[in-house]
Amino acid sequence: xxxxxxxxxxxxxxxxxxxxxxxxxxxxxxxxxxxxxxxxxxxxxxxxxxxxxxxxxxxxxxxxxxxxxxxxxxxxxxxxxxxxxxxxxxxxxxxxxxxxxxxxxxxxxxxxxxxxxxxxxxxxxxxxxxxxxxxxxxxxxxxxxxxxxxxxxxxxxxxxxxxxxxxxxxxxxxxxxxxxxxxxxxxxxxxxxxxxxxxxxxxxxxxxxxxxxxxxxxxxxxxxxxxxxxxxxxxxxxxxxxxxxxxxxxxxxxxxxxxxxxxxxxxxxxxxxxxxxxxxxxxxxxxxxxxxxxxxxxxxxxxxxxxxxxxxxxxxxxxxxxxxxxxxxxxxxxxxxxxxxxxxxxxxxxxxxxxxxxxxxxxxxxxxxxxxxxxxxxxxxxxxxxxxxxxxxxxxxxx
Ligand code: NAP
Ligand code: MG
Numbered sequence: 001x002x003x004x005x006x007x008x009x010x011x012x013x014x015x016x017x018x019x020x021x022x023x024x025x026x027x028x029x030x031x032x033x034x035x036x037x038x039x040x041x042x043x044x045x046x047x048x049x050x051x052x053x054x055x056x057x058x059x060x061x062x063x064x065x066x067x068x069x070x071x072x073x074x075x076x077x078x079x080x081x082x083x084x085x086x087x088x089x090x091x092x093x094x095x096x097x098x099x100x101x102x103x104x105x106x107x108x109x110x111x112x113x114x115x116x117x118x119x120x121x122x123x124x125x126x127x128x129x130x131x132x133x134x135x136x137x138x139x140x141x142x143x144x145x146x147x148x149x150x151x152x153x154x155x156x157x158x159x160x161x162x163x164x165x166x167x168x169x170x171x172x173x174x175x176x177x178x179x180x181x182x183x184x185x186x187x188x189x190x191x192x193x194x195x196x197x198x199x200x201x202x203x204x205x206x207x208x209x210x211x212x213x214x215x216x217x218x219x220x221x222x223x224x225x226x227x228x229x230x231x232x233x234x235x236x237x238x239x240x241x242x243x244x245x246x247x248x249x250x251x252x253x254x255x256x257x258x259x260x261x262x263x264x265x266x267x268x269x270x271x272x273x274x275x276x277x278x279x280x281x282x283x284x285x286x287x288x289x290x291x292x293x294x295x296x297x298x299x300x301x302x303x304x305x306x307x308x309x310x311x312x313x314x315x316x317x318x319x320x321x322x323x324x325x326x327x328x329x330x331x332x333x334x335x336x337x338x339x340x341x342x343x344x345x346x347x348x349x350x351x352x353x354x355x356x357x358x359x360x361x362x363x364x365x366x367x368x369x370x371x372x373x374x375x376x377x378x379x380x381x382x383x384x385x386x387x388x389x390x391x392x393x394x395x396x397x398x399x
Contacts, residue, residue, distance in 0.1 A: 003036040004351055007343040010335050011063045012039035013095075015073030016046055017307035018315060022325045022388060023073045029392045030399065031332060034351055040067065044095050046076045050088045057095045061102040065298055068342060071335035072099070072302040073328065099300060100134055104185075105292040106192035107132050108263070109275050109304055111282035112289060112330060115364045116378035120281045126261035128278050131196060131204075132271025133189040136181035139268055143177035151176045181216075183223060190224045191295040193265040194232040194243070203241045206265040207248040220267065221245055279304070283375050286324035291334060301334040303327035320387040322370035329359055329395075358398040367394045 014023060031037055042060035049056055064070040076082055077094040110129040151167040167176060197204035206224050208217035228243050236243055248270060266274055279288055288304040304327055311321040333352040340348030366381040369391050376383040386394060
């Protein structure tokens with residue numbers, strides 16, 4: 001059979017440790033036999049980031065902007081211990097953080113649903129996608145301890161005039177926190193959410209706590225509403241999906257009762273907390289897709305988990321590991337499918353769908369990595385634990 005041709009290259013960002021090993025195997029076993037793979041390769045492995053003074057991360061992000069679609073392997077974010085382990089020049093910043101800043105994106109995470117791995121909430125039949133705003137709020141807050149005295153919030157405009165408000169007159173010890181966001185970032189967040197919902201043909205729910213936070217959360221609500229009216233209402237109606245704004249309390253109650261099939265847009269903190277709840281309820285971080293979407297329609301696909309260091313050290317000792325490659329395979333299929341859509345190459349999209357189907361069938365027929373064995377329950381099927389390579393071969397047999 002002739003291999004599928006690609007028109008435009010994917011931006012390929014290689015990574016670290018166990019996921020770097022899986023990355024290579026996935027290409028060899030599941031992609032290259034079927035696709036004439038065209039990529040522009042950037043090695044974001046920690047050694048090369050150190051060698052290029054992290055220049056490679058910036059170049060990869062620029063290439064992502066140029067070509068539109070990237071696929072990224074998990075990478076080490078160095079801490080002190082890594083600086084010693086890799087003898088680094090510097091404690092380089094998180095590559096995900098750098099890429100996110102350049103793309104100005106929103107992160108979307110969705111569970112990969114497989115028959116036999118039942119969510120803890122039995123009514124959830126379809127994916128719940130969390131769209132997390134990744135800028136500002138408490139993650140960029142200034143906070144501190146207060147004692148007896150007055151805490152004030154002061155805004156000085158460009159002419160030097162001040163607006164001063166009392167936060168609290170403290171009679172004794174306490175704490176204070178000031179946080180911010182920018183309309184520009186909230187607008188980007190809104191557009192990314194609307195675009196994703198249209199793409200996935202799923203309704204979009206956005207929640208804040210604007211009854212209490214009237215100005216701050218009220219601004220989020222207002223910006224979403226204005227952008228929806230002006231730019232997206234018609235497209236949503238044509239696609240037959242709804243946009244709903246409601247209080248976070250209300251969404252939490254609705255989500256639990258729902259059957260899924262929703263994009264839930266969350267402010268930064270809400271998204272941080274709720275994505276952990278949703279991921280756990282669906283089973284595992286290795287069974288989640290993750291994509292960074294920029295407001296200009298640039299996509300970066302990745303796995304939601306890290307480089308699985310504990311397994312890598314075993315691998316280095318020559319042991320076969322049973323590391324779950326599903327999230328990394330879905331990063332590839334997501335990117336190939338998006339590339340196919342943008343280039344109008346239907347056979348590439350069809351291949352990505354076929355590969356995703358093969359992954360799901362492999363697990364549904366009882367063949368999986370160790371992390372899934374305990375979660376798997378299906379009448380008449382006894383789960384079999386395979387090592388990573390055996391699992392990839394089992395998938396290849398079903399493509
Ligand atoms: P991790 O790599 O996600 O692994 C934590 C644990 O979760 C593993 O030890 C393993 O548990 C389980 N696990 C995660 N992914 C798995 C998979 N695919 N298959 C099977 N089990 C899996 O997190 P970490 O150990 O905290 O971080 C390791 C490195 O990853 C760090 O250097 C961090 O900077 C980096 N990181 C990168 C990203 C990214 O690039 N997106 C995200 C997070 C972390 P058991 O050991 O119990 O089997
Ligand atoms: Mg979290």
